Amino acid sequence: MRRTASIVIIVSALVFGLAAPATAAGSPAPTPADGIGIRLLNIPVATQDDPRARSYVVDRVQPGATITRRVQVQNGTSAPQSVRLYAGGAEIQGGAFVGLDGATPDELTSWIAVAQPVLQLAPGASADVPVTIAVPADAAEGERYAAVWAEVGAPARGGD
Numbered sequence: 001m002r003r004t005a006s007i008v009i010i011v012s013a014l015v016f017g018l019a020a021p022a023t024a025a026g027s028p029a030p031t032p033a034d035g036i037g038i039r040l041l042n043i044p045v046a047t048q049d050d051p052r053a054r055s056y057v058v059d060r061v062q063p064g065a066t067i068t069r070r071v072q073v074q075n076g077t078s079a080p081q082s083v084r085l086y087a088g089g090a091e092i093q094g095g096a097f098v099g100l101d102g103a104t105p106d107e108l109t110s111w112i113a114v115a116q117p118v119l120q121l122a123p124g125a126s127a128d129v130p131v132t133i134a135v136p137a138d139a140a141e142g143e144r145y146a147a148v149w150a151e152v153g154a155p156a157r158g159g160d
Helices: none
Strands: 007-017 023-025 036-040 056-061 068-077 081-093 096-099 112-114 118-121 126-134 142-152
Touching: 036 142, 056 068, 068 081, 068 118, 068 142, 081 112, 096 142, 112 142, 118 126
Parallel strands: 007 142, 023 036
Antiparallel strands: 007 056, 036 068, 068 126, 081 096, 081 118, 081 142, 112 126
16 A cells, blocks of 8 residues: 655755855855855745745655755865865754754655765866765655755965
C-alpha cells in the first residue's frame, strides 16, 4: 500500500561567518556590499506568490521523494573567501524559525546533500550550488526544519 501522508519540509538559506557580515535573501538581490550572501534560486512556479518561498524551501513531500533546489553564494568582500556549506538543524521558537548552533544535526539534515560543500570564491564572485533533499521511503508524517549555512572563517592575517 502506498503512503499518502505528506511531510512538510522547511529549509532556510542562512549565513554564518566570522570574517564579514552576511545576509540571507531569497529574492534577486545585489551582491552584498561587504560580506557573504546566500539566496535561494529556482523558486517553483506554484509558490512564486508566497514570500516565504524566496527565503525558505517550504514543500509537502511524499516519503521516498527527492527534491533539488539551488542556492547562490556571493562574495561581496574585497578578498578571496573559502565558504563552507552545510545543513544544520532548526526549529520554531516563539513562532520564529531559528537555526540551531553550528552544524547541530536533526532528522532533516540527514536527508540533505549539498553538492559543493566548500567553495573558493574570488572577490565579487558567486557560485550556484544544488541542494538535494531525499526523503526516506519510511519517513513518518510531520514537519521538519533545517537550515543550509554558508560559513566563512576568520581571514588569514598577513605574516602568519
